[in-house]
Amino acid sequence: MQRFLGDRGDWRTLILAVFCTGFYFYLMFGDHSLPTLSVFAIMVPFLTLHSSLQHEVLHGHPFKNQMLNDLLVIVPFGLLVPYYRFKDTHLTHHNDTNLCDPYDDPESWYQAPDDWFARSKFSQTVFEINNTLVGRMLLGPLIGMTGFVKNDILQIVNGNWLIGAKWSLHIVLVGLLLALVARFGNLSVGSYFLAAYGGMSLLMIRTFLEHQAEEKVEGRTVIIEKGGVFGFLFLYNSYHAVHHAHPGYPWYRLPKLFHENRERFLKMNEGYSYPGYWEVFKQFSFKPKEKVPYPLKLNKKNQG
Numbered sequence: 001m002q003r004f005l006g007d008r009g010d011w012r013t014l015i016l017a018v019f020c021t022g023f024y025f026y027l028m029f030g031d032h033s034l035p036t037l038s039v040f041a042i043m044v045p046f047l048t049l050h051s052s053l054q055h056e057v058l059h060g061h062p063f064k065n066q067m068l069n070d071l072l073v074i075v076p077f078g079l080l081v082p083y084y085r086f087k088d089t090h091l092t093h094h095n096d097t098n099l100c101d102p103y104d105d106p107e108s109w110y111q112a113p114d115d116w117f118a119r120s121k122f123s124q125t126v127f128e129i130n131n132t133l134v135g136r137m138l139l140g141p142l143i144g145m146t147g148f149v150k151n152d153i154l155q156i157v158n159g160n161w162l163i164g165a166k167w168s169l170h171i172v173l174v175g176l177l178l179a180l181v182a183r184f185g186n187l188s189v190g191s192y193f194l195a196a197y198g199g200m201s202l203l204m205i206r207t208f209l210e211h212q213a214e215e216k217v218e219g220r221t222v223i224i225e226k227g228g229v230f231g232f233l234f235l236y237n238s239y240h241a242v243h244h245a246h247p248g249y250p251w252y253r254l255p256k257l258f259h260e261n262r263e264r265f266l267k268m269n270e271g272y273s274y275p276g277y278w279e280v281f282k283q284f285s286f287k288p289k290e291k292v293p294y295p296l297k298l299n300k301k302n303q304g
Helices: 011-029 036-058 066-073 083-093 113-117 121-129 133-157 161-184 189-207 228-233 240-245 251-260 262-268 277-284
Strands: 223-226 273-276
Touching: 011 036, 011 066, 011 161, 011 251, 036 066, 036 083, 036 189, 036 228, 066 083, 083 133, 083 161, 121 133, 133 161, 133 189, 133 277, 161 189, 189 228, 223 228, 223 240, 228 277, 240 251, 240 262, 251 262, 273 277
Parallel strands: 223 273
Antiparallel strands: none
16 A cells, blocks of 8 residues: 555545545434434535545545545535635645735735735625624635636636636536435535535635735745644644745645744744644734735736
8 A cells, every 4th residue: 555655645645535524424424313403514624634534635645646645535524615616726726936916916915906906895895894703714615716706707808728627527526426415414404514614614714814014935835833723623734834935845844844843934934834723713803914915016917
């Protein structure tokens, strides 16, 4: 088995992938006595964990063969995001020189100033609420998916049929999964969609401030020193500056890598860190972390 794995410890990722798949089918279709509310409550963080696993897999784990990796997580348990499109946009996001740029970073929450000031006052208010942590958890999945789908539709209309093919595969897989849920599931289809939204809402806790617009590229990526239960739920992407510096490192090596080189990493990212997610909640639950318009020079050459 070792010769097929990308890292000598990647059996951990493989076991996690097998566990997640088995646990999903047991929770959703198993003959157990859990009440529906309990199934829903467990499904929400599980879908967050599965999304974190998809992120790990697209970075080359556990197998050396990326096609095998992709097949481990291609079933869209989270319903909302096509895995292959997530893979495309996230690898683009890892061009660190473009981090946070609203045109060139597909995971940026900033907006170009011209786009921002063209919005209505109501629209601006919605995006300002979205820049609080509670607002991001409530509105972020809807705002993020709306922009994501709109952009992909425009690309498909303009002739990018590969994106269309990836969405078609996703829609077919979601349709098959929902047919099973409707017939045999321990949740209704409607409740499942709510759980999927909840899973993405939990993920927003991680993505809320993992990047900031700073002149120095290395200072744009955060470190949460003690992630607690969220640390595992996010597969230690709480050490996000470490992940961006070493994107090929597997999740289970990130804590040790950080703690053995703590001063170096904190110097590298200019001290952009928080002691834990509780501090993030205390500071930003109802307070915007920053303004929505992008404060730096835009990278996009053809802005007109």
